[in-house]
Amino acid sequence: MSEATSVPARFVFWALYAAAALVIVDQLAELAIGLYPFRTGEVHWRFGAFGLATGRATVLILVDALLLVAALGLGHAGFVRVWSVIHLVLGLIFLGGVAIFSLDVLEIRRTVRPEGMESFLLAAARAAVMVLISVVFCFWAGIAGWRSSRRSKQADRRSGPVLITGTER
Amino acid sequence: MTAHQAEFQEILQPVVPVAYFGGVLILIDQLTQVLVGIAGFDPSQAIWRFQTSALLVGRVSAMSLGLLLILGVAQLAGQARPARLAQAGFAVVAVLLVFGLASLWIDGPAVKQIAGPGELRGFVLRWIRMLLVAVAALILVLGVWLQARRPQRAS
Numbered sequence: 100m101s102e103a104t105s106v107p108a109r110f111v112f113w114a115l116y117a118a119a120a121l122v123i124v125d126q127l128a129e130l131a132i133g134l135y136p137f138r139t140g141e142v143h144w145r146f147g148a149f150g151l152a153t154g155r156a157t158v159l160i161l162v163d164a165l166l167l168v169a170a171l172g173l174g175h176a177g178f179v180r181v182w183s184v185i186h187l188v189l190g191l192i193f194l195g196g197v198a199i200f201s202l203d204v205l206e207i208r209r210t211v212r213p214e215g216m217e218s219f220l221l222a223a224a225r226a227a228v229m230v231l232i233s234v235v236f237c238f239w240a241g242i243a244g245w246r247s248s249r250r251s252k253q254a255d256r257r258s259g260p261v262l263i264t265g266t267e268r
Numbered sequence: 269m270t271a272h273q274a275e276f277q278e279i280l281q282p283v284v285p286v287a288y289f290g291g292v293l294i295l296i297d298q299l300t301q302v303l304v305g306i307a308g309f310d311p312s313q314a315i316w317r318f319q320t321s322a323l324l325v326g327r328v329s330a331m332s333l334g335l336l337l338i339l340g341v342a343q344l345a346g347q348a349r350p351a352r353l354a355q356a357g358f359a360v361v362a363v364l365l366v367f368g369l370a371s372l373w374i375d376g377p378a379v380k381q382i383a384g385p386g387e388l389r390g391f392v393l394r395w396i397r398m399l400l401v402a403v404a405a406l407i408l409v410l411g412v413w414l415q416a417r418r419p420q421r422a423s
Contacts, residue, residue: 156297157330160290164337167287171279218304225300232293239286246282254275 108172115169119162126155126162142203149200150222153229160236167244176248176255183244190237197230277345287341288350294334295357298327314375315382321368321375325398328405331361332412339416351416358413362406369402 133151138144170178204223211219305323310316335357342351376395383391 153297154301157294157334160294161333161337164287164290167283171276171283221304225304228300229297232296236286236289236293239289240283243282243286247279250282251279254279 112169112172115165115172119165119169122158122162122165126158130155142206145199146203146207146223149196149203149230150226153226153233156229156233163240171247171251174251174255176251179244179248179251183241183248185241186237186244187241190234190241193230193234193237197227197234200227200230280345284341284345284347288338291334291338291341291354294337295331298331298334302327314378317371318375318379321371321402322398324364324368325372325402325405328361328365328402328409332358332405332409335361336412339412355413355416358409358416362409362413365402365406365409369399369406372399372402 130151134144134148166182167179169175170182200223204227208216208219302320302323306320307316335354338350338357339354342348342354372395376399380388380391380395
């Protein structure tokens, strides 16, 4: 894969990897602490968990961008492929999650007091919309990442003979 | 543009629209969080204006990151239109911040009177923090907006 960076810039890209890893660990730990004890069988717990998880969208998208920039900058085509597959899998998980969430909302709705109904529906709608958009994002990112890694491999193959003959790229 | 840069742009091209979408997703996430957080709609009440402004100020930094993502990708991909849209977004955020700052400044004393004696100190500290954050965010947003306009003027 072609590398679009000079030696000093490579350090910055490695730092981006490290920063992204740190943010992911931090976010997952915070989410796990917020959701503990895990009661996946309870409807209210699942509803709260879904809302909490969707609240992390902004940070995770930024981490996503950091990882992708670092991987493309360092020429890690293999990592970009793994990144793409993870996004496709996440898209499927979110799709399943939103189906369960919809059923949970219908169940909880019956127990919500009338004065709290508006805020409950708003929160539920927000979470559902965010996850549906995230599904689109994940599938799109998965496909685009795969294409990008393929291009970089093609660029790698092109650059091979060029370097041997010494022709300027 | 060097051959290296051209090659990098070619590799980057498929993920550019996704990155824009990611930026938009961040904006939607933040704006919906503000909408869900707002209690009813009553701009005539000082407390409503104050709470809405506080919510908005709390979300501005993340909104700026979303706009920065769009702007950064647009500059990396050499696309002027998304960059202009991001600039417009920064201008809108700046206007919202000015209104928010005005509300925090003007409505703050009225809301302070409602606060109980036990929570007065905490309220004042949070109020000062929000004012400082709003001022800093406004400087940042205006700075990015002005900087982003520079290359356009030059071209």
